[in-house]
Amino acid sequence: MTGPATARGPSTARDVAVVAFAASPCERRGDGTTGGVEMLVPIFAEVYAQTGLTKGDIGFWCSGSSDYLAGRAFSFVQAVDAIGAVPPIMESHVEMDGAWALYEAWVKILTGEADIALAYGFGKSSGAELRRVLALQLDPYLHAPLWPDSVSIAALQARLGIESGRWTEKDMAEVASRALGAAQSNPQAQISGKITATELLEAPYVADPLRAHDCAPVGDGAAVVIIASGDRARDLCERPAWITGFEHRIDSAALGARDLLAVPSAAAAARAADVARAAGVARAAGTVDVAELHAPFSHQEILLREALGLGDGVAVNPSGGALCANPMFAAGLSRIGYAARAVMTGRAGRALGHATSGAVLQQNLTCVMETRS
Amino acid sequence: MSEALTSEPLRGPLEIGFDYTRSLGPVLSRFMTGLAAGRILGARAADGTVHAPPFEYDPVTFAPPEEFVEVGPAGTVISWSWMPAPLAGQPLDRPFAWALIRLDGADTALLHAVDAAPAAPAGPATPAAMRTGMRVQPRWAAERVGSIRDIVCFQPSSEPEGGPASVSMAPSTRSSGLDGANDTVGEAVEETVGVTVTGMVAPVHLVYEHTASPGESAFLRGLAQGRLLGQRCPVCGMVYVPARGTCPVDGGPMAEQVELPDTGTVTTFCIVNVPYPGQRVTPPYVAAAVLLDGADISFQHLVLGCDASQVRMGMRVKAVWKPREQWGTTAENISHFAPTGEPDAAYETYARHL
Numbered sequence: 132m133t134g135p136a137t138a139r140g141p142s143t144a145r146d147v148a149v150v151a152f153a154a155s156p157c158e159r160r161g162d163g164t165t166g167g168v169e170m171l172v173p174i175f176a177e178v179y180a181q182t183g184l185t186k187g188d189i190g191f192w193c194s195g196s197s198d199y200l201a202g203r204a205f206s207f208v209q210a211v212d213a214i215g216a217v218p219p220i221m222e223s224h225v226e227m228d229g230a231w232a233l234y235e236a237w238v239k240i241l242t243g244e245a246d247i248a249l250a251y252g253f254g255k256s257s258g259a260e261l262r263r264v265l266a267l268q269l270d271p272y273l274h275a276p277l278w279p280d281s282v283s284i285a286a287l288q289a290r291l292g293i294e295s296g297r298w299t300e301k302d303m304a305e306v307a308s309r310a311l312g313a314a315q316s317n318p319q320a321q322i323s324g325k326i327t328a329t330e331l332l333e334a335p336y337v338a339d340p341l342r343a344h345d346c347a348p349v350g351d352g353a354a355v356v357i358i359a360s361g362d363r364a365r366d367l368c369e370r371p372a373w374i375t376g377f378e379h380r381i382d383s384a385a386l387g388a389r390d391l392l393a394v395p396s397a398a399a400a401a402r403a404a405d406v407a408r409a410a411g412v413a414r415a416a417g418t419v420d421v422a423e424l425h426a427p428f429s430h431q432e433i434l435l436r437e438a439l440g441l442g443d444g445v446a447v448n449p450s451g452g453a454l455c456a457n458p459m460f461a462a463g464l465s466r467i468g469y470a471a472r473a474v475m476t477g478r479a480g481r482a483l484g485h486a487t488s489g490a491v492l493q494q495n496l497t498c499v500m501e502t503r504s
Numbered sequence: 505m506s507e508a509l510t511s512e513p514l515r516g517p518l519e520i521g522f523d524y525t526r527s528l529g530p531v532l533s534r535f536m537t538g539l540a541a542g543r544i545l546g547a548r549a550a551d552g553t554v555h556a557p558p559f560e561y562d563p564v565t566f567a568p569p570e571e572f573v574e575v576g577p578a579g580t581v582i583s584w585s586w587m588p589a590p591l592a593g594q595p596l597d598r599p600f601a602w603a604l605i606r607l608d609g610a611d612t613a614l615l616h617a618v619d620a621a622p623a624a625p626a627g628p629a630t631p632a633a634m635r636t637g638m639r640v641q642p643r644w645a646a647e648r649v650g651s652i653r654d655i656v657c658f659q660p661s662s663e664p665e666g667g668p669a670s671v672s673m674a675p676s677t678r679s680s681g682l683d684g685a686n687d688t689v690g691e692a693v694e695e696t697v698g699v700t701v702t703g704m705v706a707p708v709h710l711v712y713e714h715t716a717s718p719g720e721s722a723f724l725r726g727l728a729q730g731r732l733l734g735q736r737c738p739v740c741g742m743v744y745v746p747a748r749g750t751c752p753v754d755g756g757p758m759a760e761q762v763e764l765p766d767t768g769t770v771t772t773f774c775i776v777n778v779p780y781p782g783q784r785v786t787p788p789y790v791a792a793a794v795l796l797d798g799a800d801i802s803f804q805h806l807v808l809g810c811d812a813s814q815v816r817m818g819m820r821v822k823a824v825w826k827p828r829e830q831w832g833t834t835a836e837n838i839s840h841f842a843p844t845g846e847p848d849a850a851y852e853t854y855a856r857h858l
Binding site: 162163164165166168169172175186199202203211212213214215216217255257258259260262263264266267271272273274275276277278279280283284286287288289290291294336337338339340341382383385386387388389391 | 528708718
């Protein structure tokens with residue numbers, strides 16, 4: 132181990148880039164187990180094929196998943212079967228979206244303890260009634276005993292925005308219409324289609340003021356991202372997606388004390404990511420070509436665009452976003468993966484991947500990536 | 505790949521429940537004690553804002569509350585959403601609204617349910633009964649224990665329209681043990697109730713549909729026919745029973761199905777002497793790792809049919825099946841393993857599998 136290179140901050144320590152990404156198809160009720168193995172084995176094979184790596188080349192593994200989805204303890208241990216952990220591996224886990232597993236893997240590389248790391252996230256969201264299970268992520272004293280479900284809480288936020296004039300139900304339907312249209316070219320999406328906002332608005336409410344199209348579908352899926360340091364990244368990928376800023380922040384868990392029409396943690400994470408980036412890069416802050424936003428509800432894409440300062444020129448969610456595939460604990464990592472893919476394929480010079488966790492955008496993570504000549 | 509490995513996986517219900525017992529800490533203890541008394545306490549921050557429910561530490565300054573104040577009980581709906589088909593555990597079992605309610609005297613909101621039309625004649629309530637800005641008041645539970653559910657729900661207020669009733673609490677200089685907070689109100693509430701609520705019980709019950717892996721499904725379907733089906737890894741050649749989805753050594757899928765006999769060797773064991781709730785066999789009894797003949801990994805089962813003290817490493821055993829009419833896709837088809845009477849297996853034959 133070489134130890135941290137400097138105390139001046141991560142941006143000066145080591146260059147790290149995304150070199151591979153794969154996502155499983157998102158299915159309403161997959162045949163896989165809650166341990167994720169069946170979803171992970173094929174996408175591990177995919178990123179090995181993209182890079183020419185084998186499992187023995189990976190210096191650090193980190194996963195994101197939740198026992199509450201699985202309904203049993205230590206469910207993530209089963210997922211390690213997909214790796215084939217003999218001889219023993221260096222491995223860690225977060226009970227969060229895989230985006231936070233990627234953050235841990237990134238830090239691991241920055242410290243010099245690994246050169247190549249693989250992060251994955253998986254969720255069998257269909258195992259139980261997801262919106263009810265998600266009540267248990269709330270404050271356990273004042274909120275969770277009432278079993279407030281995730282859709283109802285998002286609907287409270289949506290109405291605040293509608294009645295304060297920040298957006299309309301039509302604006303929300305337009306977000307969904309765009310997402311469904313974009314997802315038509317994404318084979319991993321769970322739902323997609325060509326449908327106008329006007330047509331969408333004819334549907335009944337599922338949780339007034341939310342309609343079905345405003346809510347991410349429930350689906351099972353997994354995602355995997357490989358990152359590597361400096362020269363290793365250049366060896367593994369023709370056009371690596373260099374990480375220039377990677378930050379996460381959190382807001383209060385007190386739903387009634389938060390301003391639900393502001394996302395200070397997302398704005399703070401974006402600012403911090405750009406500050407880290409500014410150390411070595413000349414382009415203006417905030418200018419990204421593509422942004423993949425983890426917005427499980429249509430109005431949250433509108434909130435995030437504002438909080439992250441994204442202008443009209445930014446292509447938001449060309450993958451279709453979480454409104455078309457939201458496998459729990461993998462959808463945030465997928466956002467970073469799709470943003471990285473835009474850089475790796477030359478479709479974007481700079482791209483932003485965003486992930487959220489908790490109720491109504493409580494916790495937010497941003498990852499800015501760019502190409503280099 | 506055999507047909508058994510490609511057919512639909514087996515699925516079955518999985519219900520789990522646990523009553524979490526939680527300590528409340530000083531601030532929530534005051535709040536819950538207040539609820540037990542039918543009163544709602546908020547906490548005043550250094551900048552004068554009143555949080556109801558109270559904060560333990562100010563989310564911005566991280567300071568503890570300056571003072572407890574009584575708020576409400578009536579308040580104003582600042583946002584709401586409609587729940588047409590309530591989920592298990594929610595406050596009402598008929599259509600209702602979730603709402604953020606700013607209680608009179610508070611600057612923040614409380615999340616709770618609103619019974620939009622409690623006096624409505626036949627027919628379910630509709631969202632037409634709800635609007636932002638409507639006045640609501642709590643409906644208290646008949647028996648209160650110090651829980652957010654001491655408030656059953658909120659309901660439209662019976663007071664005349666025209667704004668909140670004024671609630672003013674005379675400032676007090678009296679201070680008590682809550683990190684220096686002025687706790688006159690809290691102490692008064694505590695005197696009313698006669699007891700301080702310091703804990704709560706939060707029951708959690710979740711219902712899942714558990715999916716077995718393709719390998720597990722084949723294993724369980726085999727059991728229903730009285731067969732023991734394992735799988736061989738195409739890379740390392742190891743035979744796993746019960747089957748797993750993937751070889752844990754190589755990370756790849758299993759390809760070949762292998763049928764194994766129901767005889768094997770005890771590799772290691774323990775004698776269970778401790779009784780526990782739900783135990784099916786009276787202690788002392790033996791839980792052993794049984795390595796089936798031809799398998800590379802052992803699995804745990806009971807060894808009965810002899811005195812516990814006679815069970816030993818290397819002992820040869822055979823499955824004792826329940827009557828065929830009781831078989832299903834379950835490992836319980838095998839009641840237990842019993843000694844065969846054969847000579848013990850040599851240590852070298854199972855040393856690698858310990």
